[in-house]
Structures are given as C-alpha cells and as structure tokens.
Amino acid sequence: MTPEAGAGGTDELFPRPRAVVAPGAVHVPGWLSPERQRELVAACRSWAAGPVPMRHTRLPRGGVMSVQTVCVGWHWQPYRYTRTAGDVNGARVVDFPGWLGDLGREAVAAAYEGDPGADVYAPGRYAPDTALVNFYDGAAKMGMHQDKDEESRAPVVSLSIGDRCVFRFGNTEDRGRPYTDVELDSGDLFVFGGPSRLAYHAVPKVYPGTAGPETGMSGGRLNITLRETGLA
Template identity: 75%
Template sequence: MSPGAAHGELFPRPRAVVAPGAVHVPNWLSVERQRELVDVCRDWARGPVPIRHTVLPGGGVMSVQTVCVGWHWQPYRYTRTAGDVNGARVADFPDWLGRLGRAALVEAYGEAAADGPGSGDPGTRMAYAPDTALVNFYEGAAKMGLHQDKDEKSDAPVVSLSIGDTCVFRFGQTENRGRPYTDVELASGDLFVFGGPSRFAYHGVPKVYPGTADPATGMKGGRLNITLRETGLT
C-alpha cells in the first residue's frame, strides 16, 4: 500500500525529487507520531527559552514564531543561550530526535545515507548527527521569505517535517531568490530533505492554507515545521 493510500487519500501523492539532493516524501509521519511531536513541541514552546517572534537586525519582526532545541538560532548565528530572549540556555537536543533525523535521511536517500564518514552529498556515505532543531509555528497569515540556511558550519542535509495546515513550500536555486523555483505543497506528515547540490538552495513559505490540518494530530490550527540540522559547532 502506498503512503498516500495508507492515510486515506483519494489520489495518493508520489514521492518526488524536486532538485538534485532535494526529496519530498508525502505522509512519512504517522498521525500518532505527529501527535507525539506536537506534544513535545508544546513543551519546548513553554521554555526554558519560550517560543517567540524573532527580531531581525534591521528591526523587522518575523511573522512565524520560533523555538529552538540544542542550539539557539538568532540572526545570523547559533549560541547555547538566548541572549535575545531571556538569557537562558535552550533545551537539550534529545537523542531520539537525532534518530528520527537519521531515519528521515535513509527514507530520502537510501540505507547508506546515514552511516559512516562522508561529505553532505547524498551520493556518498555520511554520519548524520543533527544537533539542533528549529521549530517554526505558522499562525494566521504568517509566512517565510526566500532564504538560505547557511549559518551552520556543516553542509550536512536539512531535514524538514511538517505538521498541521498544508503550505506552499517554494524551493529555488542556490544563486539568488529569483526563478527558477518549484512550488511544492507540504501537508501534515510530509518529509522534505535537502542536501548535496541543493543544500544552500533558497527556499520559503509564501502561503499556508488555514483549516487544512487533521485534528487527530493535536493541531488546533496553524502549521508546525520542525527542521533538523548539523551546526558543525562544539
């Protein structure tokens, strides 16, 4: 049975290679696993560093709300403590989340992807060890402009998990924010991995479709996005 059929979709969505190293796997997370992730994200959102709207260096405020685990991200660096919020140390990155990230990499790239030494190229073997998670919550008209994930010292792939409302995920190229780009609908339970040639591709979320979440996941509205990364920091 295909993943889509298993989740009761009339027309199951196939997995797709959106660009070299960028793979979309629909319905990778079960509803039960999504509900577990929603619960733990709610715990993280309460602290020790609470969820917040990130303030950009120019004074702008991001419309998404973010909470971090393992390392605290603030534009445009990682720290162990949240000097821009309350000065506390962020919650530790749990081992089980690292295992989930490695399982995601295997799902996207194959069995060899998460083991042994290697670069960040999905064609080689690599020891994937994510040590931070950025959890973004999209509520109302929140969106994310096109950007690169380039504050990490590691070029290991980024693992992205979606829970809640469906969104338009815009995946571009590595040179600039212009075309060409591909718009992909990410629904609750979907996995998206980008690494190798696509690791530093511009990407963003121009739109979220309110009211599309399955209440069985524990989401009462909005979209939760969990991105796992290797910072390359010690």
Template identity: 75%
Template sequence: MASLLPRPRSVLAPGAVHVPEWLGPERRRALVAACRAWATGPVPMRHTRLPRGGVMSVQTVCVGWHWQPYRYSRTAQDVNGAPVAPFPSWLRDLGREAVAAAYEDPEVARAYTPDVALINFYEGAATMGMHQDKDERSSAPVVSLSVGDTCVFRLGNTETRTRPYRDVELESGDLLVFGGPSRFAYHGVTALRPGSGDPADGLARGRLNVTLRMTGLPG
C-alpha cells in the same frame, strides 16, 4: 486533511527529496506534544526580531542550539538569557531515519548527526521569505517535517531569490530533505492553507515545521 489522490515520493531538484505522509498519525501527535513542551521554555516560543528591526511572522523555538539572526549560541541572549533546551537522542534518530527514507542510502543516514532543531509555528497569514540556511558550518542535509495545515513551499536555486524555483504543497506528515547540490538553495513558504490540517494530529490550528540540522559547531 489528507489528499484523496496518491502523492508519490518526488525529487524536486538534485539532493532535494519530498516524501509525502512520512510521519504517521501517532508520530505526528508525539511531535506536536514535544513541540508544545519546548514552546514553554526554558526559552519560550517567540517572534524573532531581525537585525534591521523587522519581526518574523512565524513563531520560533529552538532545541540544542539557540538560533538568532545569524548565529547559534547555547543561551538565548536576545530572549531571556536562559540556556536552550537540550537536543534529545530520539530526535537525532528521527533525523537519521528521515535521511535514510529520502536518499535510500544507509551510509549517508548513519553519518547524519543533527544537533539543532528549529521549530517554526505558522498561523493565519504567516509566511517565510526566500532565504538560505547557511549559518551552519556543516553542509549536511536539512530535514524538514510538517504537521498541521498545508503550506506552499518554494524551493529555488542557489544563486538568487528569484526564478527558477518550484512550488510544492507540504501536507501534515510530509518529509522534505534538501542537501547536496540543493543544500544552500533559497527557499521559503509563500502561503498557508488555514483549516486544512487534521485536529486528530493534536494541533487545533496552524502548522508546525521542525527542521533538523548539523551545526558543525564544537560541543
């Protein structure tokens, strides 16, 4: 549920900006509906298997490009061989709007042309270990949108998975953008707050996280 106390916009680190409650109820519901459609295919949502045999606790589906550790492709050879769902123009526009809201710089926003979305679904004890988003050829910012249960997001440094880091709770509707000096910071999700979401958002349980990125890949 929404916090009772005001949650102001904050700079977590240089280039990393948290904008609470950026997505209103209508936009949250629309994003959930879109994610439900993508989750059914052509490449379905699944638990990604890592190269060393481990399986991620979150479930993932991609739009625009298919991500598998640690590369992008247009088809999901590790799932069912199908081509990934196309990246819609409205999602690109949403990404530009998000960058504008975070950085308050229209020129930076106009240059932002995301072409891939990774949608992660967290439920129960699902977490995300500390990692860098570095499979892209572009160093453009990453846009992160949250809907559903609150999570504890950990933003670290660019050198190690350990301290210094900062923890922040991301609630439904929150926007987080990290770029510039924080673009390749280690980050992860250490915990979920089950039951903290609002069913009116269209998500009965769990947390949806939509991350938009520029791959820098041709085509």
C-alpha cells in the same frame, strides 16, 4: 520519549508519490504517521513553554518575523547559533534529545533510499544537533532565504505538521527564478542536501483549516527543521 516509526500520514484515495524536486532535494509525502505527529506536537508544546519560550524573532534591521520560533540544542538568532538565548531571556536552550537525532537519520535514509549518490549525503552518519521549530498561523509567511549559518553542509530535514502550505524551493544563486512550488501537507518530509543544500526557499502561503484533528493541533502549521551545525 521515543516516537514510533510511521509509514505514512492519513489515508488518501490517490497517494502522492515521492518526488525529487532538485538534485539532493526530495519530498516524501505522508512520511509521519498520525501517532508520530501527535508525539512531535506534544514535544513542541513542551519546548515552547521554556526555558526559552517560543517567540517572534527580531531581525537586525528591526523587522519581526511573522512565524514564531523555539529552538532545541542550539539557539538560532540572526545569523548565528549560541547555547543561550541572549536575545530573549538569557537562558540556555533545552538539550537536543537523542530520539530526535534518530528520527533525523530515519528521514535522511528514507529520502535518499535507492539514490546512487546517497553516500554523498551520508544518511547513516547524519548527526543533527539542533532543531528550529516554526509555528505559522494563517497569516504567517517565510521569505526566500538560505540555511547557511551552519558550519556543516549535512542535509536539512524538514517535517510538516498541521495546515497545508506552499513551500517554494529555489536555486542556489539568488532569490529569483527558477523555483518550484511544492504543497506540503501534514506528515510530509522534505530533505535537501548535496548540491541543493544552500538553495533558497520560502513559505509564501499557508492554508488555514486544512489539517485534520488527528494531529492534536487546533490550527496552524508546525515546521520542524533538523540541522547539523558542525559546532562544538
């Protein structure tokens, strides 16, 4: 599958502008076309069916995450990456597809286009090798955390499909203020790298029923994050 590049999501009376939320952290509204969103939804459904199925991740202290997750390329379990899912069924996760890496490079280039410091983020050399797909129902949330289990500090690419959410983007020191709340709609792109690569972030709220039918989803929110693990 090779998703067709899209210039934006659904038409809006007042298009939302691209925004630099923090140095290296960029929000590009409506980056995914409806066609590309549907293709990604279909891919996520395929991955969720196995060989390692979508599940609620259990944390080391016994808690269970409210989001459901399926992994591609590498399997993430708190707080490491493996090729096989020893905490689920022992199967090897599905391989990371080349078209998804191409999409990640397009995303980084789009986020940092015109940025005089873009060479720091190396959009042309971005080589993601894993994707974490999180599904949020209307009650699911994600607490403040850092994406720091990767050896590489290449940017994280975040793609949103389905219901609107509040994305809380914080600082690199702790889970408290200062932070910025950004509303992410279906089709939005958010990239964070460089000085913001280890910023704490969260999803404190999802707005059920806010996605249009063009995504092919009946409800909920999909978040696809592409990462470069730096692992062999």
